Amino acid sequence: MSRIRRVYIGGAALLRGEMGRALARTFIARAIAALGALALLLVVGRLFGPTGVGVFALAQSLLIGAGILARTGMDNALMRYVGQDHDSPHVLMYLRWAVSRSLLISLLMVVVLWSSRGLFEEVFGADGLSAVLVGMALAVPAYTFGFLLSGFFKGVRMPATACLLENGSVALVAGAFVLLWEGINEGGQTGVIGYAYGLAAWLVALQGTLQVWLWCRRQSWWSSADEVAPAEVTLTQFRASSRAFFAVNLAGFMQQVLGVLVAGWLLSSDELGLFKSSQQVGLLIAFILIVINAIFPPRFAAMHHQGNMPALERLARQGAFLAVVLASPMLLVCLAVPEWVLGWFGEGFSEAAPLLRIIALAQLVNVATGSVGFLLSMTGHEVLMRNIALVCNALGLLAFFVLIPPLGELGAALGLAFVLVVQNLVAMCFVWKRLGIWTLPGPNPLELMGKRSAAKS
Template sequence: MSESLLSRLKGETAKTLIRTFLAKGMSAFGALGLIMIVGQLYGPKGVGVYALAQSILLGAGILSRRGMDNALLRFIGRDYRSLLVRRYLYWAGVRSLFVSVPLSLAIFLLRDWFESFFEMSGLSDVLLGVALAVPFYTWSFLLAGFFKGIRKPAMASFQESGAIALVAGVLLLLLHALSKTSPLDFSVLGWVYLIAAILIAAQGHLIAFFWLGRYIPAGRSTEIGLEELAELRDASLSFFIMGMAGFMQSVLGIMIAAKFLSSVELGLFKSAQQVAISVLFVLMVINAIFPPRFAALYHAGNLGELSRAARSAALLGLLLSSPFLVVCLLTPELILALLGKGFESAAIFLRILAVAQLVNVATGSVGFLLNMTGHDQIMRKIALYCNGVALAGFLFLSPLLGALGATLSLAFALVAQNILAMVTVWIKLGIWTMPGPNLLKHLGVHTKAKN
């Protein structure tokens, strides 16, 4: 690869990193901020109810978009000035409606059953608004894929759930300040989430509408060919299957835990999880920037530069996240106290998850390295296997150990997935991603890559 191309990639990375850092930071801390507000207003029980309602919404969103957000990124990203761009987005939007609307109706009608099944009072009230938010929530994520495809990662970040949580949190605080009753009814939480989802979806829709009107006028767009349509469907299905690992962890895991834990225990677990996830804000920024660079370097056959880029990404993530990780490990009570009274007992959960996230950050973008270099099927198997074992942990450890069992199961999924991916990256690509000496090489693990 030429020096000019390397310089251009580094220059683009620096500029995009700053914009995306700010956008991802706002989204990540918006999600944490909503948890804090809910904790202050409703306590651990309220966080538990919100966690389950959010998992139901997240599951409905994953099923509704069926990998089409990533398919949009892939197909639009190939040529974002193509006359097919408008059709791609229209196809994804219409196709998602056939699932999101029925799911929205089903959650609305079954909200009392959900409350009874999980034995969690107040859940039905929250699901009133959350159920109606499903189509808007889904459309926001599809727009995020569209914005990534047209090279607007910062804008894409605002379309994801963190921004919705940020707006919902602001609305909740405003209503609390105006209300004469305290605390607010549980149903208010669902309604503010619905309003926030509508606002974020409408914002993204308008920006996409004006962008398309400027660059891809409706009269100039062309129909998607049958062969390309089949390819688009296959890509969506492939991304959907890859996303099932996240579905298992973020949706099924929470639901299993909710079945065996009280709303207070679930709230403690969810609060620790959300605080620990905030550490990933740095990794999310890096993963929004570096993967296209990985693909370009691998395509050019420059494994040496790819190795340096991967280690630089891991080192950058470790340096930026270390201060927060140290606080989580040494004084977790200080952070949890921000959520209100009664959350200090989640300190042990936060310590465990902070260690797991430390492994996640230190190993670097190993999952994306495999996905961007033609080893996506291996990564998919690793993710599904690790999360399958974690689900078994949720099922058997939650009844025995309570919230601690759920925490250990989640930590296992994070650590095992990243360690296995890191080993695979070394064997397949000959790349050591962690800062420091190559431990696998010293242990005699050989690589199959030809460097």
């Protein structure tokens, strides 16, 4: 049986049994989250136009940046160590380690955003940004805590619950609050977006806390008086791993935060709104990969920990194949009728059609390469993935500075596409070199040319 046929059969097998149920539940949860993020932008776009979307994009990027700095990689460290032995009574200790450190930093982030909101508005020339940042600053601790809980639930094999504790669910609730407020007070100011986001973040975090308590009550060790053996992982190891993950997350910081801030500095609020709307729609193509990345990484860590490399390779390839199949319909829509898709945001957004086509093709590469970043991070190659991500995103920021002045928002789309394509292709090659796994569906051209993986030599 050919390798391609085995991957096809394996991909179909993923849709059955326990893994299939997990994928289905997570797909629904991620759909809610993805539609929530899109829905909030649609609400902001229809109420405040491209300028409002641009202001919101700047405020949200500052919140995302504060959250990344506050978590210091603890969410991924939780996913890794909890995922290695999710039945252990020590999982709550890992969560306590993460929360105690991250929430202290998040309080500092609140002070920074609150006190600097006027400066940010002046630097970016974005009227209304200061008002939005008031509510966004108050959201930082809850936003940080939600991501920590998400990492914990991914580790205990509850990816659907994890998905509902991240950006999308907060955005969905916030969008409902904005609509409610605008229905009562017609012609409101953009500042309501920040307050709505802050309130939504706290509600989602409280719901996550309740979920943790309910999960703990179902565990055999919750009410047991038996003596617990010492944990395999020390606080020093946990923090060392979190620092490695944090370094990887700095690449995300560069893309999701610095990239948007650089674009906001070089573009007008209208132009930034066009770029942000096309970027958000493009994420719908990578939606299924986000679902897979919520389920597979703890399993990657467990299989590698057990030395079961054949199973790890099968799972990685099957996930990439499934992602390409399920992402294809949205990809075709974005390439064929981008003006219609962007028309959902209201008048003036159809101008971003060329941007959406470029980002859609880049997201295809992102999806087709599969979970290469997590394959490296969950198998002890965090430092390598950090270096790949940092170098590629640094080049992407440089591309923003080079391409945006002459090309405007089109240059921003090209810079983003560059990062998505180069980072994933480089990571894919290193996954082959270090682990002997080729994630792209189809034959491995390196193997056909006689190149051997270090893992298989």
